[in-house]
Amino acid sequence: MRGDPYGSHRVISPKGLLPQAAERVDNSPTICSNEILIDVIALQPTATAFGRIKQECGGDVNRIAQEIQKIVDERGKFQDPVTKSGGILIGRIKEIGADLAGSTDAQVGDKIATLVSLSLTPLKINEITSIDVDTEQVFCKASAILFESGIYTKLPEDLGDQLSLALMDVAGAPAQVAVHVKAGDTVVVVGAGKAGLLCLAEAKKRVAPTGKVICMEYSPRQCEIVRSLGIADVVLEADAKKPLEALDIYQNALGDQLADFTVNTVSVPNTELATVLVTKDTGMVYFFSMSTDFAKASLGAEGIKKYVPMLIGNGYYPGHAEIAFDAVRREEKLRDYFTKRYCK
Amino acid sequence: MRGDPYGSHRVISPKGLLPQAAERVDNSPTICSNEILIDVIALQPTATAFGRIKQECGGDVNRIAQEIQKIVDERGKFQDPVTKSGGILIGRIKEIGADLAGSTDAQVGDKIATLVSLSLTPLKINEITSIDVDTEQVFCKASAILFESGIYTKLPEDLGDQLSLALMDVAGAPAQVAVHVKAGDTVVVVGAGKAGLLCLAEAKKRVAPTGKVICMEYSPRQCEIVRSLGIADVVLEADAKKPLEALDIYQNALGDQLADFTVNTVSVPNTELATVLVTKDTGMVYFFSMSTDFAKASLGAEGIKKYVPMLIGNGYYPGHAEIAFDAVRREEKLRDYFTKRYCK
Numbered sequence: 072m073r074g075d076p077y078g079s080h081r082v083i084s085p086k087g088l089l090p091q092a093a094e095r096v097d098n099s100p101t102i103c104s105n106e107i108l109i110d111v112i113a114l115q116p117t118a119t120a121f122g123r124i125k126q127e128c129g130g131d132v133n134r135i136a137q138e139i140q141k142i143v144d145e146r147g148k149f150q151d152p153v154t155k156s157g158g159i160l161i162g163r164i165k166e167i168g169a170d171l172a173g174s175t176d177a178q179v180g181d182k183i184a185t186l187v188s189l190s191l192t193p194l195k196i197n198e199i200t201s202i203d204v205d206t207e208q209v210f211c212k213a214s215a216i217l218f219e220s221g222i223y224t225k226l227p228e229d230l231g232d233q234l235s236l237a238l239m240d241v242a243g244a245p246a247q248v249a250v251h252v253k254a255g256d257t258v259v260v261v262g263a264g265k266a267g268l269l270c271l272a273e274a275k276k277r278v279a280p281t282g283k284v285i286c287m288e289y290s291p292r293q294c295e296i297v298r299s300l301g302i303a304d305v306v307l308e309a310d311a312k313k314p315l316e317a318l319d320i321y322q323n324a325l326g327d328q329l330a331d332f333t334v335n336t337v338s339v340p341n342t343e344l345a346t347v348l349v350t351k352d353t354g355m356v357y358f359f360s361m362s363t364d365f366a367k368a369s370l371g372a373e374g375i376k377k378y379v380p381m382l383i384g385n386g387y388y389p390g391h392a393e394i395a396f397d398a399v400r401r402e403e404k405l406r407d408y409f410t411k412r413y414c415k
Numbered sequence: 416m417r418g419d420p421y422g423s424h425r426v427i428s429p430k431g432l433l434p435q436a437a438e439r440v441d442n443s444p445t446i447c448s449n450e451i452l453i454d455v456i457a458l459q460p461t462a463t464a465f466g467r468i469k470q471e472c473g474g475d476v477n478r479i480a481q482e483i484q485k486i487v488d489e490r491g492k493f494q495d496p497v498t499k500s501g502g503i504l505i506g507r508i509k510e511i512g513a514d515l516a517g518s519t520d521a522q523v524g525d526k527i528a529t530l531v532s533l534s535l536t537p538l539k540i541n542e543i544t545s546i547d548v549d550t551e552q553v554f555c556k557a558s559a560i561l562f563e564s565g566i567y568t569k570l571p572e573d574l575g576d577q578l579s580l581a582l583m584d585v586a587g588a589p590a591q592v593a594v595h596v597k598a599g600d601t602v603v604v605v606g607a608g609k610a611g612l613l614c615l616a617e618a619k620k621r622v623a624p625t626g627k628v629i630c631m632e633y634s635p636r637q638c639e640i641v642r643s644l645g646i647a648d649v650v651l652e653a654d655a656k657k658p659l660e661a662l663d664i665y666q667n668a669l670g671d672q673l674a675d676f677t678v679n680t681v682s683v684p685n686t687e688l689a690t691v692l693v694t695k696d697t698g699m700v701y702f703f704s705m706s707t708d709f710a711k712a713s714l715g716a717e718g719i720k721k722y723v724p725m726l727i728g729n730g731y732y733p734g735h736a737e738i739a740f741d742a743v744r745r746e747e748k749l750r751d752y753f754t755k756r757y758c759k
Binding site for chain 2: 075077079087088089090091092154155156157187188190191220221222243313314315316341344358361363364365366367368369370371372373374375376377378380381382383384385386387388389
């Protein structure tokens with residue numbers, strides 16, 4: 072049997088929706104002729120999804136494991152029911168449907184990362200073997216299904232599994248910097264977590280030698296890391312949840328030089344307005360964070376008479392994994408930092 | 416006393432936020448030297464806010480009035496606590512702060528419409544005199560405050576108050592069509608309510624003579640109206656809440672000719688994916704509807720491997736009211752339809 076390219080044949084309820092919007096999907100490991108079966112090595116939930124679950128479980132690793140198992144048992148996929156967010160996974164190809172034989176260069180046994188969200192990927196967890204609360208990676212014995220429209224990439228050998236997984240999870244962010252930012256631009260990156268650091272590194276390359284890269288980050292410790300990595304021209308310690316205070320800090324450092332491109336990577340709510348305030352009307356805002364609230368961004372911008380285009384983040388862009396890998400290969404200090412952080 | 420241009424001096428709680436994000440603002444009718452006091456004639460809540468309240472009140476006009484009064488009493492502004500959405504108002508200028516005397520051409524007594532959202536406009540309702548459930552206009556005795564950054568427009572004499580109010584409420588939608596759509600484009604407008612009809616009329620002008628305008632609308636009755644107005648080349652009766660079915664209907668009519676620009680104006684949830692599915696990757700999606708869910712749009716697009724840029728709607732764009740008025744003046748049938756619908 073040949074399935075729908077988007078996977079709607081696996082939707083159990085409600086019918087008529089695609090897998091991402093569905094409550095429950097069929098996670099049985101018997102594949103259609105245009106599906107790929109994967110032996111899962113590890114899940115990388117999004118910071119938003121993992122953070123929500125971790126908080127609910129008081130940081131207790133056993134309770135986090137139980138909660139993840141429960142979500143997947145109930146839904147047939149890993150999608151945090153509160154934030155709707157998923158993540159990605161790495162694994163080995165176990166079986167390739169006959170109809171895909173000619174159209175893919177992957178082979179059984181290849182180690183790959185899926186680049187479509189876990190929130191739509193049929194997943195059956197037999198056992199969670201360990202969770203690294205620090206890197207937010209979930210190691211497990213599990214099987215997953217990739218649809219015909221699903222995308223994946225072979226893991227690069229030089230970076231290692233854990234680092235590759237960590238990078239691919241947020242590769243949609245630096246990809247947008249790569250396609251929107253040009254020489255001479257003033258670029259602001261709000262939030263200097265994993266996605267933010269990659270955006271800073273990518274922005275640094277794109278604006279050079281005439282532009283400026285500004286990092287706006289809440290934590291003094293993380294600000295120090297950004298300074299030591301040398302990937303921002305200006306590092307502002309500011310709380311983007313307080314829009315007027317954040318704008319004040321920005322203007323004290325940069326005067327009226329607002330941003331041509333601002334990317335928000337903060338995984339907590341209520342940072343929309345500060346992001347808009349530091350951006351020119353003729354510029355662009357990219358909300359990569361899944362904590363973004365549509366109405367807060369829309370009405371917030373209108374309320375301050377800003378008409379800067381605001382883009383909804385997208386985890387996918389053609390070649391996005393390659394862009395993220397390239398940034399890390401180029402920036403030696405960043406690579407060392409990520410390696411220490413994500414490779415145990 | 417001079418207030419903050421963005422109105423933060425009127426925020427009661429939580430402090431540090433701007434009025435739109437605040438729970439409660441100070442609605443006292445004593446103005447700062449850079450504020451404008453307005454004698455309100457009528458409110459035009461957004462379709463999203465009014466629809467939510469109307470549903471909760473079972474369509475009962477007295478209960479709707481009570482609910483609106485209660486919201487404004489509690490918050491000092493009209494912002495639906497569930498959808499966070501507001502609307503706009505019309506009124507007469509009662510007082511202009513001394514510091515604004517030189518910078519505005521408005522005079523005391525002028526009839527204006529505010530173009531910033533009610534969700535951030537200090538408002539004190541003394542009495543709701545009547546509500547038109549059909550046009551969703553709320554007539555009342557009330558006072559409102561406009562901040563220095565606030566925008567407003569004098570009401571055009573040729574269109575009348577009620578029609579002008581109805582048009583300005585959604586003027587941000589056709590304005591984006593006007594700046595993004597060009598000759599030869601294929602444009603899809605999802606939803607043919609007030610905003611949708613204006614977008615269709617604007618798109619028709621912009622794509623001519625070489626492009627195509629497609630209307631996707633759920634209600635057969637509304638489809639018939641669009642056909643009679645002659646503002647769409649193709650009218651598709653389709654439920655955008657069912658993405659695969661909607662795509663199927665689209666492709667039956669248009670084959671693989673996906674949209675260069677799609678604007679979503681539907682005021683119900685779960686229409687994100689259909690909107691994305693009918694749009695080219697090299698095109699653009701504009702989510703004007705306040706019912707849009709950020710995560711559903713973001714993860715939905717990623718899940719089907721679409722990387723089309725998706726813009727967050729904004730009620731403001733320079734000259735947007737003029738663009739909406741112009742569309743109605745140009746399209747005689749549309750003007751007649753709106754006049755019948757909104758002018759009692």
